[in-house]
Amino acid sequence: MRAGDTLPPLEIPVTRTLIVAGAIASRDYQDVHHDAELARQKGSPDIFMNILTTNGLVGRYITDHFGPAAVLRKVVIRLGAPNHPGDTLVLTGTVEEVDGDTATVRVVGANGLGSHVTGTVTVTVPSGGAG
Numbered sequence: 001m002r003a004g005d006t007l008p009p010l011e012i013p014v015t016r017t018l019i020v021a022g023a024i025a026s027r028d029y030q031d032v033h034h035d036a037e038l039a040r041q042k043g044s045p046d047i048f049m050n051i052l053t054t055n056g057l058v059g060r061y062i063t064d065h066f067g068p069a070a071v072l073r074k075v076v077i078r079l080g081a082p083n084h085p086g087d088t089l090v091l092t093g094t095v096e097e098v099d100g101d102t103a104t105v106r107v108v109g110a111n112g113l114g115s116h117v118t119g120t121v122t123v124t125v126p127s128g129g130a131g
Contacts, residue, residue: 001103001125007065007093012057014049014111016085022053049083054117058107061091066125073102077119087111093121101125 012018023033028050031038039047058077063070083089091109098104102124109117 001066001095001098003095003097005095007061007095007105010061010064010091012089012091014083014085014087014089016047019047019049019053019083019085022056023050026050026052026056028052044082044084046084051077051079054079054083054109057089058091058109058117058119058121061093061107062105062121062123065093066123069126071124071126072121073124074122075119076121077107077117079117080115081111081113083111083116084113087113089116091117096120101127 020034023029030050032042032044033047033050036046055075055077058075059072062072089109089111091107093105093107096104096106102122105121105123107117107119107121108115
């Protein structure tokens with residue numbers, strides 16, 4: 001792993017089931033994450049993904065690339081355009097810096113509306129790990 005390395009993109013279909021399951025798994029029972037009619041009443045065209053689901057998908061993206069021994073040390077993300085059912089989230093990443101077995105990876109996740117998530121992940125990959 002070297003600064004400047006790029007990770008292959010990961011395409012994730014944004015389904016109604018993914019949005020609702022992520023909200024339930026993170027105990028986020030806000031109606032905008034599971035009730036389309038109430039979401040519309042609040043100004044959204046449909047339900048949308050919560051930040052904890054996005055955070056989990058970013059973590060999955062990093063560990064899928066660096067392997068099961070990878071340890072996420074720090075995840076800092078910022079949300080942008082919402083993820084609605086029927087869209088596709090495409091995650092991409094670039095290694096910004098490497099210090100021994102620890103790397104900082106810039107992650108961007110885009111959908112049909114634009115940038116859904118941006119941020120950095122600090123990951124430690126023990127010797128012999130993937131990447």
